[in-house]
Structure formats: C-alpha cells, structure tokens
Amino acid sequence: MFVISLIGFSIQDNLGDPLRELVGQSVSEAERDAMRERMGLNDPFLVQYGRFLSKAVQGDLGNSYFFKKPALEVIAAKFPATLELVIGATFIIVVFSVPLGVFCAINPKSWFSKFIMGFSIVGISVPVFLTAIFSIYIFAVELGWMPSYGRGETSDLLGWQSGFFTWDGFVHLILPSFSLASIMMPLFIRLIRSEMMEILQMDYVRFAWAKGLYPARVWFVHALKNTLLPVITVGGVQVGTMLAYTILTESVFQWPGMGFLFLEAVNRVDTPLIIAYIIVVGLIFVVTNTIVDLVYTWVNPTVKLVGQKS
Amino acid sequence: MALLEVKDLQVEFPLGRKTLQALYGIDFALDKGERLGIVGESGAGKSVAAFSILNLLSKPGRISGGEILFEGRDLSKLNDKEMRTIRGNRISMIFQDPMMTLNPVLTIGTQMVECLKAHRDISSAEAREIAISKLREVMIPSPENRMDSYPHELSGGMRQRVVIAIALLTDPSIIIADEPTTALDVTIQAEIMALMLELCKTNNVGLILITHDLAVVSQVTERIMVMYAGRVVEEGYTQEVIKNPRHPYTRGLLKALPQENRPGQRLNQIPGSMPALDAIPAGCAFNPRCEFADGDCVKAVPDLVGEQGHRAACVHVDRIPAFVGAGGAE
Numbered sequence: 001m002f003v004i005s006l007i008g009f010s011i012q013d014n015l016g017d018p019l020r021e022l023v024g025q026s027v028s029e030a031e032r033d034a035m036r037e038r039m040g041l042n043d044p045f046l047v048q049y050g051r052f053l054s055k056a057v058q059g060d061l062g063n064s065y066f067f068k069k070p071a072l073e074v075i076a077a078k079f080p081a082t083l084e085l086v087i088g089a090t091f092i093i094v095v096f097s098v099p100l101g102v103f104c105a106i107n108p109k110s111w112f113s114k115f116i117m118g119f120s121i122v123g124i125s126v127p128v129f130l131t132a133i134f135s136i137y138i139f140a141v142e143l144g145w146m147p148s149y150g151r152g153e154t155s156d157l158l159g160w161q162s163g164f165f166t167w168d169g170f171v172h173l174i175l176p177s178f179s180l181a182s183i184m185m186p187l188f189i190r191l192i193r194s195e196m197m198e199i200l201q202m203d204y205v206r207f208a209w210a211k212g213l214y215p216a217r218v219w220f221v222h223a224l225k226n227t228l229l230p231v232i233t234v235g236g237v238q239v240g241t242m243l244a245y246t247i248l249t250e251s252v253f254q255w256p257g258m259g260f261l262f263l264e265a266v267n268r269v270d271t272p273l274i275i276a277y278i279i280v281v282g283l284i285f286v287v288t289n290t291i292v293d294l295v296y297t298w299v300n301p302t303v304k305l306v307g308q309k310s
Numbered sequence: 311m312a313l314l315e316v317k318d319l320q321v322e323f324p325l326g327r328k329t330l331q332a333l334y335g336i337d338f339a340l341d342k343g344e345r346l347g348i349v350g351e352s353g354a355g356k357s358v359a360a361f362s363i364l365n366l367l368s369k370p371g372r373i374s375g376g377e378i379l380f381e382g383r384d385l386s387k388l389n390d391k392e393m394r395t396i397r398g399n400r401i402s403m404i405f406q407d408p409m410m411t412l413n414p415v416l417t418i419g420t421q422m423v424e425c426l427k428a429h430r431d432i433s434s435a436e437a438r439e440i441a442i443s444k445l446r447e448v449m450i451p452s453p454e455n456r457m458d459s460y461p462h463e464l465s466g467g468m469r470q471r472v473v474i475a476i477a478l479l480t481d482p483s484i485i486i487a488d489e490p491t492t493a494l495d496v497t498i499q500a501e502i503m504a505l506m507l508e509l510c511k512t513n514n515v516g517l518i519l520i521t522h523d524l525a526v527v528s529q530v531t532e533r534i535m536v537m538y539a540g541r542v543v544e545e546g547y548t549q550e551v552i553k554n555p556r557h558p559y560t561r562g563l564l565k566a567l568p569q570e571n572r573p574g575q576r577l578n579q580i581p582g583s584m585p586a587l588d589a590i591p592a593g594c595a596f597n598p599r600c601e602f603a604d605g606d607c608v609k610a611v612p613d614l615v616g617e618q619g620h621r622a623a624c625v626h627v628d629r630i631p632a633f634v635g636a637g638g639a640e
Contacts, residue, residue: 201368203410209366210405211425211476212398215390221424225415301460302414 007278056279062272066265071276075258079280082246082257088177089242093185098224101192105200105227106219108193117193120186128245132179132252139175176253183245184238191234196227229300236292240285312339313381313516314363314401314484320375321355321362323587330587332358334540334611335376340484343514345507347527347548349563350537353584356520359537360486362386363518364397380484399429402477404487404506408469408494412461418445418472419457422479429480444475448505467498474506484516491526503530524563528552536560539585539595541611546620555633556622558600564633594624602626 052062064071104113199205200223208222247259254260258277265273321333333355340346348356361367363378363385378385385396405411413421422441423434430437438457445453448471461469470490477485490506491499507530510517519531527534527548534551536544536559544557555561562580569575582599585591591598593608600607606625614621624630 203405203407204413206366206368207403207405207411207473208413210364210397210403211428212394212396213424213428214394217424217428222413222416226413229415300415301417302462 052275062276064265064270064273064276066268066270066273071272072280074273075261075276075280078256078258078261081255082243082250082259084173085176085180085246085249085255085257086239086242088173089180089184090239092177092181093188096181097185097188097192101189102196102219102224102227104189104193105196105223108197116189120189123182123186126182127248128179128183129248129252131182132176132249135175135179136252176249176255179252180242180245180249184242187238188231188235191231192227195230196223199223199226202226225299229296232292232296232299236288239288240281243281243284313342313344314340315379316359316363316376317379318376319359319362319373319378321358321367321371322374323371325370328588331374332371332540332587333362336537336540336542338535338542338545340516340518342483343510343516344533345510345517345519345531347531347534348518348520348537349522349524349527349534351522351584353539353587354537355540356537357488358540360403360488360518360520363486364401364403365393366397366403395429398425398482399480400482401484401486402480402482404470404473404477404485404490406489406492408466408473409461411473412469414461416460417457418459418461418464422457422472422476425476425479440479441475444478445472447478447509448472448475450475466494467502470494470498470502471505474502474509478509478513478515481513482515484518485510486518486520488520489522490519491523492521499526506530524552524567536563539590540587541595542614542623543596544620544622545614546616550620553633554620556616556620556627556630557596557624558602558630559596560622561630561633562599602630 055062060070060072062071063069064074067074100116104116107113205218205223208218213222243259246255246257247262249255250257250259251263258280262274262277264270265277316336316338318335318337319333320331320335323330323332336355336359338346348359350356358367358371362371362373363380365373365385365388367373373386376386380396380401385393388396412418419438419441422444423437426432426437426440427434432440442453442457445456450456450468450471456464456468456472461472464472474490485506487506491502494502503526506517509515517531519527521527531548534545534548535542536551536557538559544551544555544560551560552564555564559580562578565578566580568577580599585595585598591608593610594600594603594612597603597607602624604626612623612625614623615627616622
C-alpha cells in the first residue's frame with residue numbers, strides 16, 4: 001500500500017497544473033502564485049508527500065479540487081455502482097465459463113467446443129470498448145431491447161443505492177456487465193478447459209472411473225474441484241484487473257461509477273481525487289487477494305493456515 | 311468355465327496417420343480365486359492388457375480385436391452404463407502410486423462411500439459402516455478417525471491400504487493390481503504384498519498382479535504370464551516357470567535378480583532395451599537381444615508351444631540348455 005501511495009503521489013506533478021482548471025482565465029499570475037503557495041504546491045516533493053502520508057494514515061486523502069469535498073467521500077459515493085457492475089460481470093463469467101470450460105474439456109473434439117474456442121480467441125482480441133459500442137449499437141439502437149447508458153432507477157437498500165432490485169436498474173446493468181465480462185470470460189473458459197483436460201489425465205480420475213462412478217460425479221466432484229484451485233487463484237487477480245477495465249466500460253455506458261469518475265478527475269487535473277482513486281483500487285486489490293487466499297485454504301485441504309489445527 | 315477369459319486381445323493406439331499396435335493378440339484365463347502374475351519390462355504391454363479389461367485405456371487407445379469374457383459376457387462389447395456395473399463392483403483396480411490414486415481434495419470417507427453408493431442402494435450411514443469395517447480389514451489403526459482424513463495426512467503405505475480397502479469394498483470377484491508396491495518403501499512393500507495375498511485368500515478373490523518383480527510374483531501367484539513387446543512369450547504355473555524357464559527372455563529376467571548367497575556381485579542384465587512400439591523387430595521380437603538368436607528367429611513370430619501348464623514362444627525351446635540360475639556359469 002505504501003508503494004502504491006508513493007507511485008500515485010509522484011505522478012501528480014506530471015499531470016498538469018490543477019490551477020488551470022480550478023480558476024478562470026481572469027486570475028493574474030501573481031494571484032496564482034499566492035494560491036499555489038497557500039495550497040502547498042510549491043513545497044519540495046518529500047515535504048508534500050510527508051504531509052499527504054501523515055494525513056492518509058488518518059483516513060484523509062485530501063479534498064477534491066472540483067467537488068470541494070473529501071476525495072474518499074466522493075469515491076465512496078460512486079463505489080456501489082462500480083461494485084454492482086463488477087459483481088454482475090463476475091456472475092456472468094462464473095455462470096458461463098464453468099459449464100463451457102467443462103464441456104470443452106470433456107468433449108474436446110465436438111464442433112461446439114471448437115466453435116467456443118475459436119470464439120474465445122475473438123473475445124480476447126476485441127477490446128472492451130469495441131464490444132461495448134457494438135452491443136449498444138445492436139441491442140440498444142437497432143433492436144431497442146436494452147437501454148444504452150446510465151444506471152436507471154435505483155432503490156434504497158440499507159443506505160445502498162442499488163440497481164439490482166428494480167427492473168429498470170437491472171436492465172441497465174445487463175449490457176455493461178456483459179461487455180465487462182467479455183474481456184475475462186474467454187480467458188476463464190480457456191483456463192478451465194486446459195486445467196480440466198490435464199486433471200482428467202490424472203491417476204485419481206482414472207481411479208474414479210475404475211470405481212464405477214457416474215460420469216457426472218467424476219467430472220463435477222473429482223475433476224472440477226481440483227480444476228478450480230488454480231482458477232480461483234487467477235480469478236482473484238483478474239477481479240482486480242476487471243476493476244481497471246471498468247474505466248473503459250463505464251465511460252462508454254456513461255455509468256456513474258468510480259472509473260467514470262476517475263476519467264473526469266483526470267480531465268480536470270483533480271490530483272487528490274486521482275491519488276485517492278489509485279489508493280482505493282490498490283486497497284481493493286490487496287483485499288481481494290487476501291480473500292482469495294482465505295478461500296483457497298478453505299477449498300484446498302492440503303493448504304492450512306499456520307496455527308490452524310486439522 | 312473360467313471366470314475371466316481373454317481371447318486374442320488386440321489393442322492399438324491410432325496416432326495421426328500412424329497406428330501403433332500395443333497388444334498382438336494375447337490369451338489368458340483366470341479362475342475364481344486364482345492369482346495370476348503378468349511380468350515384463352516397461353513397455354511390454356502389461357498395463358495395457360490390464361486396463362483394457364475394464365476398458366480404461368488412456369486415449370486414444372482402443373481394443374481392436376478379441377474378446378474379454380467375464381462370466382460369459384464380452385466386456386469389450388458393453389456400453390458405458392453396463393460397464394459401470396462391472397467397474398469397481400465386480401472387478402476393481404489398484405493403481406501403482408497411492409500418492410496419485412486418491413483424490414487430494416476429498417476425504418477418505420467420501421471416496422469410499424461414493425463407491426459403495428454407486429453400486430448399492432444403501433444409505434450413507436450404512437455405507438460408512440461398511441467402509442470402516444473394510445479399513446479395519448486392511449489394518450488401518452482407528453479407522454473411524456481416518457474416514458475424515460485427507461489423503462495427504464496419511465503415509466504412502468497407509469494410502470495404499472486405503473486403496474486396497476476401496477478395491478475390496480464391494481466384494482469383487484477380481485482385483486487387478488497394477489504394480490501395487492512399486493512406489494512404496496521396500497520395507498512396506500512386503501507388508502502390503504502379504505496383506506493383499508491374505509485378503510485375496512480369505513475373500514476368495516481372483517488377483518491379476520502386474521509387476522516387473524519376479525520375486526513378488528513367485529511368492530504370491532499361482533500362474534505367471536511373461537510379456538514382451540505386446541506378446542506373451544511364456545506362461546504357466548509360477549513355480550514351474552520360475553524353476554525351469556524356457557524362453558531366453560524369462561531366463562534373462564530371472565538372472566537379473568539379486569541372489570542372497572552371492573552378495574557383492576554385479577547383477578546380470580539383458581543387453582539392449584525393449585523396442586519402441588513402432589520399431590518392433592521382425593520375427594521373434596526378442597531376437598536382437600537374445601544370446602541364442604540365429605536366422606530362424608527372424609523368419610516368423612513363434613507360437614506358444616509346450617503342454618498346458620507351461621508354454622513358451624521360442625523356436626529354439628528344445629535347443630536351449632537347462633537353466634542354472636542367476637550368476638551361474640554360462
């Protein structure tokens with residue numbers, strides 16, 4: 001986290017002059033200098049960084065220049081929208097990639113598997129904004145089945161503005177989730193397929209066949225459980241990466257989430273907000289990886305946390 | 311009629327345009343409660359023969375000819391569903407490496423109960439009881455606790471005992487053991503082998519033991535079958551074959567055994583190595599490595615000759631001098 005904050009903070013000097021956006025053309029150069037001095041922007045880098053760090057450990061990442069509110073608060077307000085998008089995309093990935101990956105591993109020669117494999121290459125190669133724009137064109141513009149932008153109606157659930165529980169909000173979620181999922185799904189299908197094909201060659205799978213078990217039991221209990229171990233590891237990292245891709249998806253769909261906010265902040269040279277975003281994303285990375293490690297210990301009996309008795 | 315009768319079994323592996331033949335028509339039979347040893351070097355086709363009985367050949371291997379009659383039914387013609395009622399129920403298998411045979415993410419109990427429930431209409435509690443009693447039979451201490459253990463919590467010898475218990479779960483009529491002790495410590499090998507022998511005798515279970523260890527075969531089995539390059543080169547009653555081997559290959563294997571009364575001596579070895587499947591020599595496949603080979607050996611593949619109870623496939627059977635044992639004068 002410390003390293004992330006250092007990197008995040010050090011890029012701010014290269015982003016441009018925040019004052020240009022902050023004040024109008026009419027303000028004189030002398031007044032600008034005075035303002036810089038007041039905001040501490042003329043201090044040496046280390047002094048600025050030290051000031052930032054001592055505040056950061058107290059939970060204060062500075063105020064957004066544009067919103068005139070604490071940067072964390074601004075991000076927190078947008079966080080649910082992004083989280084919903086990531087949850088929606090993760091859900092789609094799990095629902096589609098596991099059965100498809102397993103199918104392709106079991107029937108590597110069927111035409112359907114070959115089709116899926118070919119299609120997944122296309123999926124990996126096409127950038128997410130292109131998928132997003134095409135899906136808007138097809139489903140929203142041409143067919144008119146789905147709304148093309150925004151979050152739609154949200155409902156209040158324990159202080160959480162959620163789009164999950166209203167039909168309108170849910171429909172708005174479909175296209176963005178699918179286009180966000182489209183970048184990861186082919187990877188997961190291929191990963192599950194290749195892992196599972198390897199596992200199917202293992203002696204314990206052969207032994208399971210020799211025991212006369214039903215195919216479903218061999219595939220989904222004996223093979224799939226072992227297949228998912230490495231997939232979970234990769235999956236945790238990819239959830240973080242997906243967060244990065246939300247920047248693209250959210251800007252195409254005008255989705256009022258963190259990624260969209262970040263792009264706006266970059267345009268406005270709103271450095272405290274940019275740094276706060278980078279730090280929050282870093283924190284999410286760390287948290288998801290910790291969760292993945294915990295889940296892994298729980299799924300894989302050969303890995304035990306220190307101090308835990310079996 | 312024999313319990314299991316394999317007639318002219320042929321197995322091939324189609325690889326691209328080429329097709330490799332792994333078994334060139336082998337015959338053998340097993341009576342109820344009989345113990346048969348299949349020996350040979352790596353690549354002789356012993357495991358292929360064993361796996362083809364339950365149609366568990368690794369892809370793309372397939373049975374291309376012959377019959378596998380079990381209680382009068384041809385196993386090679388059964389569909390998957392019918393095959394499932396045989397596998398793990400009437401015929402079970404023990405694999406080579408107990409580290410690899412048990413699924414690492416499932417408990418011992420789960421892996422035992424699922425096998426019983428696949429073949430019998432019983433409750434999980436009943437299946438658990440049977441599983442515990444089988445674990446006791448293979449002398450695993452405190453079997454109730456072991457049911458909830460994962461394989462990695464057991465030693466290699468213990469795991470192989472669990473595998474044996476799984477093989478015995480459904481009271482099968484035949485157990486096929488593919489090198490069951492090769493991956494174990496030498497001290498544990500003898501223990502496991504003795505355990506298997508005893509369990510097969512008390513339960514009157516037929517055993518097909520695949521191994522390259524002639525010493526084990528001579529202690530455990532009643533009949534022996536020596537394989538080389540996908541063919542049977544010698545077969546018969548174990549004691550008869552061991553005392554008086556007729557095929558030069560069998561003689562070579564026996565000579566390679568370390569002798570108790572001759573410590574410190576170099577072990578004999580058969581020169582050369584088993585031919586690859588796509589480069590099997592014409593005629594008798596063993597001729598390039600054989601000390602008795604001459605022009606007759608490359609003309610045709612020799613048939614098994616001799617009386618029932620000891621046959622060998624060598625054209626020079628009558629010319630070969632009596633066997634004097636390992637380390638003896640040539």
